[in-house]
Amino acid sequence: MTDLAPPAPGMLEDLRRRFFASPLQALVSLLSLGLIALVGWKLLNWALLSAVFDASQGAEACHRAAGACWSVIAARWRIILFGLYPYEEQWRSALACVAVVAMTVLSCIPAFWTGRRIAAIWLAGTTVFYVLMKGGVLGLSHVGEESWGGLALTLFIFVATCLIGFPLSIVLALLRRSELPWISRTTGLIIDAVRSLPLISILFTFAIVLPFALPHWLQGDKLYRVIVGSALFFAAYQAEIVRGGMQGVAHGQGEAAMALGLSYWQRVSRILLPQAMRNALPATINQFVISFKETSLVVIVGFFEIIASGNAAYGTGEWRFAYAEVYTFIAFIYFVFVFSLSRYGAFLERRMSVGER
Amino acid sequence: MGSLLRNQKARNALLQAVFVGALGSLVIAGALIARQNMAAQGITSGFDFLFKPTGWEVTFSLLPAKPTDPYWWYFLIGIINTLFLGAFGLVTATLVGTVVGLARTSSNDLARLLGRSYVDVFRNIPLILQVFFWNALITNLPPPREAHEAWGFALTSRGLYVPILNVHGLAFAGATLALLAAIVLPIWLGRTTRLDSRPEQRRPAQLGTAVLALAGAVLILFLGRLPDTSLMSVPALRGLNLQGGLRVPPEFTALVVAIAVYGGSYIAEIVRGGFKAVGKGQVEAANSLGLTPWQVFSCVRLPLALRAMLPILANQYVWLMKATTLGIAVGFADFFMIVALTINHSGQTLEAIGILMAGFLIINLSLAALFNRINKAIALKGSQLRG
Numbered sequence: 001m002t003d004l005a006p007p008a009p010g011m012l013e014d015l016r017r018r019f020f021a022s023p024l025q026a027l028v029s030l031l032s033l034g035l036i037a038l039v040g041w042k043l044l045n046w047a048l049l050s051a052v053f054d055a056s057q058g059a060e061a062c063h064r065a066a067g068a069c070w071s072v073i074a075a076r077w078r079i080i081l082f083g084l085y086p087y088e089e090q091w092r093s094a095l096a097c098v099a100v101v102a103m104t105v106l107s108c109i110p111a112f113w114t115g116r117r118i119a120a121i122w123l124a125g126t127t128v129f130y131v132l133m134k135g136g137v138l139g140l141s142h143v144g145e146e147s148w149g150g151l152a153l154t155l156f157i158f159v160a161t162c163l164i165g166f167p168l169s170i171v172l173a174l175l176r177r178s179e180l181p182w183i184s185r186t187t188g189l190i191i192d193a194v195r196s197l198p199l200i201s202i203l204f205t206f207a208i209v210l211p212f213a214l215p216h217w218l219q220g221d222k223l224y225r226v227i228v229g230s231a232l233f234f235a236a237y238q239a240e241i242v243r244g245g246m247q248g249v250a251h252g253q254g255e256a257a258m259a260l261g262l263s264y265w266q267r268v269s270r271i272l273l274p275q276a277m278r279n280a281l282p283a284t285i286n287q288f289v290i291s292f293k294e295t296s297l298v299v300i301v302g303f304f305e306i307i308a309s310g311n312a313a314y315g316t317g318e319w320r321f322a323y324a325e326v327y328t329f330i331a332f333i334y335f336v337f338v339f340s341l342s343r344y345g346a347f348l349e350r351r352m353s354v355g356e357r
Numbered sequence: 358m359g360s361l362l363r364n365q366k367a368r369n370a371l372l373q374a375v376f377v378g379a380l381g382s383l384v385i386a387g388a389l390i391a392r393q394n395m396a397a398q399g400i401t402s403g404f405d406f407l408f409k410p411t412g413w414e415v416t417f418s419l420l421p422a423k424p425t426d427p428y429w430w431y432f433l434i435g436i437i438n439t440l441f442l443g444a445f446g447l448v449t450a451t452l453v454g455t456v457v458g459l460a461r462t463s464s465n466d467l468a469r470l471l472g473r474s475y476v477d478v479f480r481n482i483p484l485i486l487q488v489f490f491w492n493a494l495i496t497n498l499p500p501p502r503e504a505h506e507a508w509g510f511a512l513t514s515r516g517l518y519v520p521i522l523n524v525h526g527l528a529f530a531g532a533t534l535a536l537l538a539a540i541v542l543p544i545w546l547g548r549t550t551r552l553d554s555r556p557e558q559r560r561p562a563q564l565g566t567a568v569l570a571l572a573g574a575v576l577i578l579f580l581g582r583l584p585d586t587s588l589m590s591v592p593a594l595r596g597l598n599l600q601g602g603l604r605v606p607p608e609f610t611a612l613v614v615a616i617a618v619y620g621g622s623y624i625a626e627i628v629r630g631g632f633k634a635v636g637k638g639q640v641e642a643a644n645s646l647g648l649t650p651w652q653v654f655s656c657v658r659l660p661l662a663l664r665a666m667l668p669i670l671a672n673q674y675v676w677l678m679k680a681t682t683l684g685i686a687v688g689f690a691d692f693f694m695i696v697a698l699t700i701n702h703s704g705q706t707l708e709a710i711g712i713l714m715a716g717f718l719i720i721n722l723s724l725a726a727l728f729n730r731i732n733k734a735i736a737l738k739g740s741q742l743r744g
Binding site: 018019025028029032033035036180181182183186190193196197198199200201204205208209212213214215293294296297299300307311321323324327330331334335338339342 | 369372373374376377380387388390391394395460463464465466467468470471477478480481482483484485486489490493494497679680682683685686693696697700706707710713714717718721722
């Protein structure tokens with residue numbers, strides 16, 4: 001019996017088929033290759049080959065070099081990461097960031113995906129963060145919110161936004177699905193109004209305008225007002241995601257639960273929400289990703305978060321030319337957080353679509 | 358009372374009344390306190406301030422603006438600036454997104470790798486960081502004396518200089534409108550049912566309107582020529598600065614570049630999703646009919662993908678429109694920055710915020726309505742959409 005399969009193509013033949021099958025293909029391949037080589041070489045040369053890493057020579061060495069001046073990071077990383085936090089206490093700020101990262105990683109593990117466990121992890125993580133940052137107990141010295149800054153402040157605003165915004169989004173989604181027309185319509189109006197506004201205008205309103213419209217005893221610190229504003233914005237978007245998830249739960253489920261005599265709260269907490277959250281999970285992760293990136297907007301209402309501290313790090317005297325290095329460093333930090341979170345979201349989406357088949 | 362609470366209808370009515378009443382009284386209480394606080398500072402509430410002169414200057418304006426102009430004029434300038442920046446941002450982001458998205462759906466591994474790296478890098482860095490970066494990059498460019506110059510363009514720390522026609526501003530606006538008409542009218546003529554009875558007249562009518570509108574644009578430009586000047590104004594070095602041409606301020610350039618790069622990475626994903634949504638069977642059927650690869654792309658894949666993309670694209674455009682508010686981070690006088698400055702200078706907090714909300718509501722609703730119409734107009738009828 002003869003082997004009918006065509007002979008396996010050689011390596012050259014394989015390359016030709018993949019990249020040079022037609023003149024157009026060849027052109028696209030060559031252009032892409034050229035672009036990759038050019039950008040790759042320029043980046044490599046700038047970031048590594050011609051770069052200055054040694055901080056001991058100060059900014060002078062950088063003026064002579066053609067590449068990146070990483071010594072600005074070596075000299076200023078503390079101000080970028082911790083802002084104006086007291087120098088001797090900055091280990092607390094670092095530890096607090098680690099606590100938040102640990103909390104996020106834990107809540108990505110499916111074993112913790114029950115309402116109670118997630119809530120426990122997030123409350124514990126936030127408490128650890130808050131105690132470490134603020135101090136005043138356990139022999140830690142007191143550090144007021146006005147001197148929080150850098151990465152720690154960014155993480156705090158993000159976590160607090162999620163912690164307030166997530167439950168609020170479920171409440172809003174339930175209210176919007178209410179059978180009572182006035183309740184669902186009013187909630188719908190609020191959600192749509194918030195969604196149609198830019199986040200900056202909401203942050204601005206909560207930070208600067210709201211004190212006019214609140215009695216003195218309710219004003220609180222500007223930081224917490226901004227967090228409430230950003231939580232409201234998060235909740236308005238997340239509520240629509242949750243509502244979409246709820247619409248995906250079959251009608252029969254609710255009816256069956258009703259026929260079994262379950263009360264409204266039992267139906268919501270045992271039947272509706274677990275299935276709705278599962279449907280809404282990929283979109284929810286996506287919303288967390290967007291929300292983390294948008295935390296950076298608080299720089300506009302005058303907070304010393306990571307971008308503002310970056311501006312300060314290169315803004316003075318000798319390092320004035322080193323903006324690209326500082327922004328690259330901050331972009332890298334954001335990239336690590338956002339990219340891993342969105343990869344995780346994509347992984348979940350694949351995993352869940354396998355489960356459905 | 359007890360029986361009233363047991364009555365389902367009465368209970369529902371009561372519940373709703375309490376909910377709406379509580380929210381309403383919160384809003385009213387806030388407004389009352391705000392009025393009181395403002396009165397304590399000697400600010401009278403109401404919209405009278407709209408007709409008072411502002412007393413401060415705007416940094417960027419397409420319309421003539423001076424500090425003696427009233428507030429309503431400044432708000433108009435802000436809205437026009439926002440729309441102007443938004444239009445530039447949307448068009449450039451769509452161009453970038455289409456190229457990158459096509460690269461991502463290409464059958465070529467290298468092109469796919471390029472597209473994917475682009476999306477992964479730029480989508481995961483906050484927009485405001487990118488705005489700051491480009492702004493710092495441009496303001497750190499060499500001064501006009503050592504500018505990078507090419508083809509009459511010049512890139513300096515004071516912004517981008519482009520050559521322009523020596524015409525009056527109004528003539529320029531009129532010519533832009535005429536050019537738009539040259540594109541829109543033929544499309545409308547191609548679709549209108551009024552010409553259905555005389556299909557042979559469609560082509561001539563389209564050609565005729567296009568030529569007429571183009572001629573109109575040229576005529577308007579000719580009439581609006583500034584006397585005693587050359588046809589084009591090209592930036593050239595005089596002393597320490599560049600003279601002539603049009604200076605695009607650094608903050609505007611930075612915003613457009615950032616929105617194009619960041620928005621482009623999102624639109625690329627939408628484009629990719631649109632092409633992925635085209636049924637495999639459709640493409641196979643087109644191939645088996647003997648269509649060339651270009652025909653398969655332009656007559657089958659593209660039209661179907663476009664329809665799948667459009668609703669998501671509309672959302673993205675609304676989002677990008679809102680992103681123009683980042684102008685305040687680098688000092689571009691967009692609508693939001695004008696509102697913020699108004700609050701600073703006049704103290705008319707509630708009114709200014711109300712105008713801001715109304716402005717964005719109108720912009721977003723009109724964008725959404727426009728896209729709904731386009732969506733309806735191009736929707737496929739019948740059951741041809743099966744994969």
